[in-house]
Amino acid sequence: MLPENLRENSVASAVAAAAPDAVASGKIDHGELTLEIQPEQIAAVCAILKHQLSYARLSDVTAVDWYPREPRFQVVYHLHSLETNSRLRLKCPLNSEAAEIDSVTGVWRSANWYEREVFDLFGIRFRNHPDLKRIMMPDDWEGHPLRKDYPVHGYRYEYQNE
């Protein structure tokens, strides 16, 4: 459900009208509009935003880890409309045991590397991604560095038998 103060907002109400049960909540903070989207609906909402509401550019995809709070992860999408010169942030909360969400590579091809980066550094899986593999870390790396339970400092020794 859309909060009272966002009913007047044209973008928020248009999204809520096109996908009635997709928008969980929303806010305007520091002049930036944020909509919280149900994770299972993200690909459909993004398609609506791109084709009907002129959000031609996917500026960025990233995630935030709120460990130990649940839902632990937030996948964050930054969209940009060149026509209306406006930006929009979408957020999808994910639980730690089901850190999986649909890929939006079908909507914007640029999501390919952005989602691979989130997968690599947070361990969030993207369903239907064409090439989901590590992008920053070596292929045989263990763990996901940007998770909050991953240490900032330290060495990992691996002693191998001759």
Add this chain to the structure above:
Amino acid sequence: MSDPAISIDNSTPAETGARPRSMVLNMGPQHPSTHGVLRVLLELDGETIVKAECDIGYLHTGIEKQCEALAYQQAVTLTDRVDYLANLSNNLCYCLAVEKLLGVEAPPLAQWIRVMLTELTRICSHLVWLGTHALDIGAMSMMLYCFRDREDLLRIFEMFSGQRMMTSYFRVGGLALEPPRGWQHPVKKFLDTFPSKIDEYEDLLTANPIWLQRTKGVAVVPLDELLDLGVTGPMLRAAGLNWDIRKTEPYSGYEKFDFEVPLRTESDVYARYQVRIEEMRQSVRIARQAMEGMPSGSWVADAPNVVLPEREKMKTQMEALIYHFKIVTEGFRVPAGEVYQTIESPRGELGYYVVSDGTSKPYRVHIHGPSFGNLQATPRMIEGGLIADVIAALGSLDFILGDVDR
């Protein structure tokens, strides 16, 4: 008598009637034209590229993770190391994001110095691009000219900040140091002489038949595909899109400056070259306006809980001493919230997503480097083309691997 185990098949696909065989060529990670460590896997049929794939991550240093372990003012020094050719643009974007969270605005003098220095950074970055791009295509003298003129800029940065490259000159709330006395002289000297230097570069390249053959009609991608692939900046303007964040979402007082956004429509390597050359001229224009109309006043905001006090005040005022101690030992607290700040870096849309949980360390800093989006377009640009054009296409992307891998 021939031994079947060591027999070599020299027959061509045409002779045997078999499907043409392709070969995979590994370009990089230590290839001189990748300007960093980028590995491109090229599947070749003769000299034509059938399929290309970029392998990145060789320069991943975990800057985003390190930011989470540092106080807000300490993380500025890490932003220099992201895009090391446009360090001041990264400083600016991070500071603007944190200032937005804090509700602090830099005073006019700091804003104008920021505009002037980021425009000089744009020239500095474009000079490295022009020199290396031309060198890759075979015009070696360009590199010598460009690096000669870049040296003047690095001296200017050193004069302001004490550092040639890792300046960290913009801080949350303003500037790190007072602008040095007499800074106008070297800046004015540079701005007076540089337009004639751009003419020199253009004399060497713009109508040069070899340059034209190597760049015209190479790596053409239509605008809608570039947008879909996440490309930003001069690449889009060379495809005809009039979009510059300095104009559409002005920051740090850019709305007060008069400049034009250069546009081309061919969307090939040559058009990108023309756009960037023209951008250097426009940057000179902006920097000159900033220099001539420089406001006076303080170089830091009046926010004692964020900005370190003056040294003299610390010796006489107890408040100043307390604030100094608090900022140095535990940093300043930033109200909880999140901000996505974008600016027009020399390479395109640079975005900083800063999340605060109300403490003195950023909860999350995500850096959206323009090179990361631009590099994604590489396979689309080079597939179906010739292997010699890969070098021209990669050069026209103007990526920095530190910005890609972070």
